Amino acid sequence: MAKSGLGQDPESANAVTMLQRAVKLDAEYKYPQALICYQEGIDLLLQVMKGTKDCTKKSNLRDKISGYMERAENIKKYLAQEKEDGKYHKQIKIEENATGFSYESLFQEYLNETVTEVWIEDPYIRQIHQLHNFLRFCEILIKRSSKVKIIHLLTSLDKGNGKEQQIRGLEEIKESLKNHEVLLEVEYSPSIHDREIRFNNGWIIKIGRGLDYFKRTQGRFSLGYFDFDLRPCHETTVDIFHNRHTKKI
Structure with missing residues (x-):
């Protein structure tokens, strides 16, 4: 499971808060709520990355976004299967x-x-x-x-x-x-x-x-x-x- 690992600068604070909540909900098996938080956190990180000129920071953000997107996609597939099985x-x-x-x-x-x-x-x-x-x-x-x-x-x-x-x-x-x-x-x-x-x-x-x-x-x-x-x-x-x-x- 992806960890946040982001700096606590004001620019990233909202993204950190949202993604920490996503990880917590994920760990508690509250997947629908976790997916929403991952998606919102990813959107916030994308905004941070667009406003970043530092190439190193941008690369790190890209890696973080990729990790969270992979986890969100896995949850989405799991929930889709739950719906199919009638367990949603x-x-x-x-x-x-x-x-x-x-x-x-x-x-x-x-x-x-x-x-x-x-x-x-x-x-x-x-x-x-x-x-x-x-x-x-x-x-x-x-x-x-x-x-x-x-x-x-x-x-x-x-x-x-x-x-x-x-x-x-x-x-x-x-x-x-x-x-x-x-x-x-x-x-x-x-x-x-x-x-x-x-x-x-x-x-x-x-x-x-x-x-x-x-x-x-x-x-x-x-x-x-x-x-x-x-x-x-x-x-x-x-x-x-x-x-x-x-x-x-």
């Missing part, structure tokens, strides 16, 4: 008040033209903001993959005053999806607790808080009201798996 697992920890985790940012890597059917299991698609979250997720499905034809939703039925609002809201979403030739099937369960999203291309995404992990904005004219990449999040964990034999929820 990536975990994303969303910190309290973190931004940059819109549905599009989170799911775009796994949505492509091979996705034709989607299953969502989430007990809390009841209140207005939760219905809006589900609608926003459906919009991403339509925008990212024009091949989606069926969306299955398993949720719990509001037993209070919001029951009619919930049913009416989901019916409106269903009618709207029909305009895009997409069928929404809604099923209610009184005992549902798990939160899970499945695509029929094999990807499985489990979010601790389900689709409801965004905080409210401070007002209707605050950044993040429309662009959810700018909206602060509640702390939650996202686990992503791949399974060639995905079962329907």
Whole structure:
């Protein structure tokens, strides 16, 4: 495994920090996170090398970059094989008040033209903001993959005053999806607790808080009201798996 071995001059400090983190994650077998850090560290080193006129330093940097690139490529091949074998697992920890985790940012890597059917299991698609979250997720499905034809939703039925609002809201979403030739099937369960999203291309995404992990904005004219990449999040964990034999929820 490659060691950093870089000087601690200010120019290289960010690269050193990133690559040390990559090596640490690598040693802990956290390969998806390690790969990201290797890639970012390599990009930083390339920037350092471009700004270096010292031939000796440039040569040393080139060697370091080559070593890290080789390790990153080996990890990439390993993860590709894990996906093929159905053993892939990536975990994303969303910190309290973190931004940059819109549905599009989170799911775009796994949505492509091979996705034709989607299953969502989430007990809390009841209140207005939760219905809006589900609608926003459906919009991403339509925008990212024009091949989606069926969306299955398993949720719990509001037993209070919001029951009619919930049913009416989901019916409106269903009618709207029909305009895009997409069928929404809604099923209610009184005992549902798990939160899970499945695509029929094999990807499985489990979010601790389900689709409801965004905080409210401070007002209707605050950044993040429309662009959810700018909206602060509640702390939650996202686990992503791949399974060639995905079962329907």
